[in-house]
Amino acid sequence: MVTWASVVPDLDGLGIVAERLTQNSRHPLTWWSDYHHVLGHNLGFAIVVATLAAIIAKQRTKVTLLVLFSFHLHLLGDLIGARGPDGDQWPIPYLLPFSKQAELTWTGQWALNTWPNVVVTTLLIAIAVLLARRRGYSPLELFSAKADVAVVGALRARFPVSAIK
Numbered sequence: 001m002v003t004w005a006s007v008v009p010d011l012d013g014l015g016i017v018a019e020r021l022t023q024n025s026r027h028p029l030t031w032w033s034d035y036h037h038v039l040g041h042n043l044g045f046a047i048v049v050a051t052l053a054a055i056i057a058k059q060r061t062k063v064t065l066l067v068l069f070s071f072h073l074h075l076l077g078d079l080i081g082a083r084g085p086d087g088d089q090w091p092i093p094y095l096l097p098f099s100k101q102a103e104l105t106w107t108g109q110w111a112l113n114t115w116p117n118v119v120v121t122t123l124l125i126a127i128a129v130l131l132a133r134r135r136g137y138s139p140l141e142l143f144s145a146k147a148d149v150a151v152v153g154a155l156r157a158r159f160p161v162s163a164i165k
């Protein structure tokens with residue numbers, strides 16, 4: 001739930017499928033342009049996600065707090081390093097649906113496809129691989145237990161746990 005909370009704000013970007021499929025039609029849909037960084041990137045959606053976590057989680061307080069943290073970590077990542085392909089900063093209307101006043105931006109924001117994001121992504125993947133080898137599970141377990149077992153097995157076969165400690 002904590003991991004999913006870190007990506008769930010971008011559900012509002014799924015409108016890109018409809019937008020691209022209808023871009024040359026008579027009635028193009030602009031769901032990505034209109035709703036990305038709007039519907040899922042705000043306090044109201046954070047409360048919805050945290051409430052769902054609180055209902056579902058067995059360790060209610062711990063998981064709910066971590067869900068709120070990871071959700072906001074996503075917003076922070078967008079704020080500092082997700083400038084759009086057209087140069088738009090994609091302001092984050094953080095207080096929606098309670099207020100339209102706060103639109104968060106940062107003047108130092110870098111573009112999504114620039115080197116800081118490559119460096120951070122590479123480092124985090126390396127850490128995930130090291131942790132997967134050591135702990136015996138990887139982020140793949142979110143999608144497939146079988147794939148997770150295969151990847152961890154391959155990592156441990158190539159880099160035995162006892163050999164690297």
Ligand SMILES: [Zn+2]
Nearest residue numbers: 009010074078
């Ligand atoms: Zn986002």
